Amino acid sequence: MQELNEILKTIDSLIGGSQWFVLLLLGTGLFFTFYLKFPQIRYFRHALRVVRGKYDKDEDVGDTSHFQALATALSGTVGTGNIAGVALAVHLGGPAALFWMIMTAFLGMTTKFVEVTLSHKYREQAKDGSIAGGPMYYMKNALNLKWLAAIFAVATIISSFGTGNMPQINSIANSLESTFGFDKMFTGAVLAIILGFVIIGGIKRIAKVTEKLVPFMAVVYFIGALAVILYNIENIVPSIISIFADVFSGTAATGGFLGASLAFAFNRGVNRGLFSNEAGQGSAPIAHAAARAHEPVSEGLVAILEPFIDTILICTLTGLVLLSSGVWQEKIENKFQEADIVLLDGAYDDANPEDKVKLGDHLNQESQLPLFNGDLTVTEGRIQDAVTVIHARSVAEDVHVQISKQPYTGKVHVEDGMLKTGDKEIVLYGKSLMHSAPLTAEAFKRSFLGDYGQYIISIGLLLFAFSTAISWSYYGGRAVTYLFGSDAVKYYRVVYVLGFFLAAFTDTTIIWTLSGVAIALMTIPNLVGILMLSKEMKQTNQEYWEQFRSEWPDEKTPEPGAKLKSNA
Incomplete structure (x- = not known):
């Protein structure tokens, strides 16, 4: 698993994790924002x-309404x-x-407007x-x-697994296991069967499901x-300041967090x-292509709302929950992900300022500390050698090794610092930083609801992630159709459901690394286009x-009334 993750990380570092990809993404959004004179602001009310x-017309052609298209697209992103x-992102940067997530969304509002209109x-x-x-x-x-279109279609099929399929069920399974103790394989099997029944119905059934799921799950999550933010209200102002500071x-090293450079925070x-x-x-x-509309720009305008709702509203809300609760820098007892473990040769203490700098530079890939090689001696679950266990970018504490739930x-x-357990089902537990869904679940406990708060994450994640998987099955199916x-498409759906099941019990770190690669493969040809x-x-x-001014002469518009030149 660790070797596979390292291969994927290398690929990701060359494309999705590279600075040139980030600059291409933001640069495209920035270019269109100025080129079209800030449409995300001027056209928002319209x-x-x-x-x-x-402004709908009875003769508009399409399979879904504007709202259904928005709900389907949001269910794919939320x-x-x-x-x-x-x-x-907060864990890494x-x-x-x-x-930088918020800035990406602000520029992304214009990018969505452009790509949806053209498509x-x-x-x-x-x-x-x-x-x-x-x-x-x-x-x-x-x-x-046609060759670029074929590349994009292939990338869409890959990304349907790397973006909409595997990370979704993996997060659901992890969350339900940690909250309710459900077996991951059981969760994967049940939801895979339900997924199969939904996606067989095509876009019309998908739209009917998502238009009901999206508003409901958004209210529950909000x-x-x-509840978390109000419970930690005294931390809100410092949290907002820390976002911009x-x-x-x-971000400087605080608590168990070992710090992140500007480049790392920006990229992640x-x-x-x-x-x-x-x-x-x-x-x-x-x-959005399935929406009923008599011309393309109106649907592009609808798409402006997506990054605003998805990232500027919901992601900012999640960020404030994480920061105000303080869990992002706390070490919490958890089961270690194998691909997320690194063993350093020698003992390092993150309470020692000098060691903390060395560890931070190592994790931010600015320098290299010696990695452990050889055999670890473990007695009654405790490591006897002088090593430092790094898990989730933090120095792990109180590490205990188990096999079949016994010391x-x-x-x-x-x-090279990576465990080689062979066929042994050896698992490490201990206190370390956490990331992904378990970290958010932990943050939701720090509220008026106490431990019951984690149930909102489990249920919310189930609805959020499952609806995303539904929508992405449609995206992949359209690429297969092309x-x-x-x-x-029917053969693709079988493989899609099978992949959904298998990803429920696959290593989380590998899933997220794969998602970064899949996203980049799909994004690059689209931005070029x-x-x-x-x-x-x-x-x-x-x-x-x-045309709008001629059909709706009494309607106030964000564009001037004089006829504009047709050439840029």
Whole structure:
């Protein structure tokens, strides 16, 4: 598992985890924000009117309403990114990472507007009569780059597993196991069966499910988060200050948190921001393509609302829960993830300022501490050698080794700091920092609800993540339709449900590393495509407002009344 994770981490460091990818993502959003004169601000109120159906026409073509398309797209984005992804970003980059998540969302509002508009403009009707759309169709029809469309479609299929499938069920299974003690395999089997029944019905059944799930789960989560924030109200102002205090310097070491550099906080914040709202990834345009509309810009306007709801509202709420409760820097008793364990040769103490700097530099990849190699001696569950166990980017304390839930005595082989347990089911427990869904669940305990708060995370995560998996099955199915025709979708759905089941009991760290790779593979061709169509996007937008003013002359618009030039 550790070797596989290291391979995936290397791939991720070259693409999704690299600075050039982050700059491409933010740069695209920044370019369109200025090029289209801040549409995320100017068009926001108009977008609310569109999603309510104020300007709909009876003859509009599509399978879903504006609201259903928004709900389906939101169900694809509001998921583990809002609960586990925010916790992972803060765990890796500290409070400053939350700032970069919010900035990614603000620029992502424009990116979503552009990609959804273009994809809706070039959508097609599939052989089965359903509406098919997405970036692959504008790549084929507008750019005449069928090879790029094929690359994107393949990446979408991969990402349907890496973004919408595996991280979702893995987070659900971990949460239900820690809260209720449910076996992960049992959870995976039950939810895989339910998933299969839902996705067989296609987009119309998916839309009916998501339009009911999304509002309900958002209200439940909001109430639970508010209970934490009010309980820790004295920490809110310091928490907000901490988000902005270290934006351009990195987050200093506090508590069990060993610090994060500016580059680390920036990269992880943007990366997790993308995982959360998917702006630029090209997934939401597939859902919006099915919406009933007589022209594309109106659906693009609806998409502006997604990153605002998903990240600026829900992710910020989660971030304030984590920061105000203080759990992000506390060491808590937990079961260690094998791929998240590193053993250093020698004893290091994070209470020692000098050691703390060395450990922080090591974890931020600014220097290298010696890794342990050889056999560990374990007696009655306790490691006898002079080693430092690093788990979840923190120095683990009170480490005990178990096999079949009993204290282990014997040898454990270690190579380059990684455990090599072979066929032995050896598990490490102890106190360390936590991340992902378990960290958010721990934060929800620090409220008026006490331990009952974790149930909100378990139930909320179940609804959030399951609805995400439903939506992504549709995205992957549309990519399969593009590549192989609608008849091949049934085979894809079988594999999708099977992967959903298996991921329930796969190592969490590997799942999240894979998600970073999958996101980048899908995002890069989409960003390249929309940049190539920037002039067409501007002209399409201008034509929309000219037509809108002629049809609704009494309606106040954010665009000036004079006719605009058609060329950029």
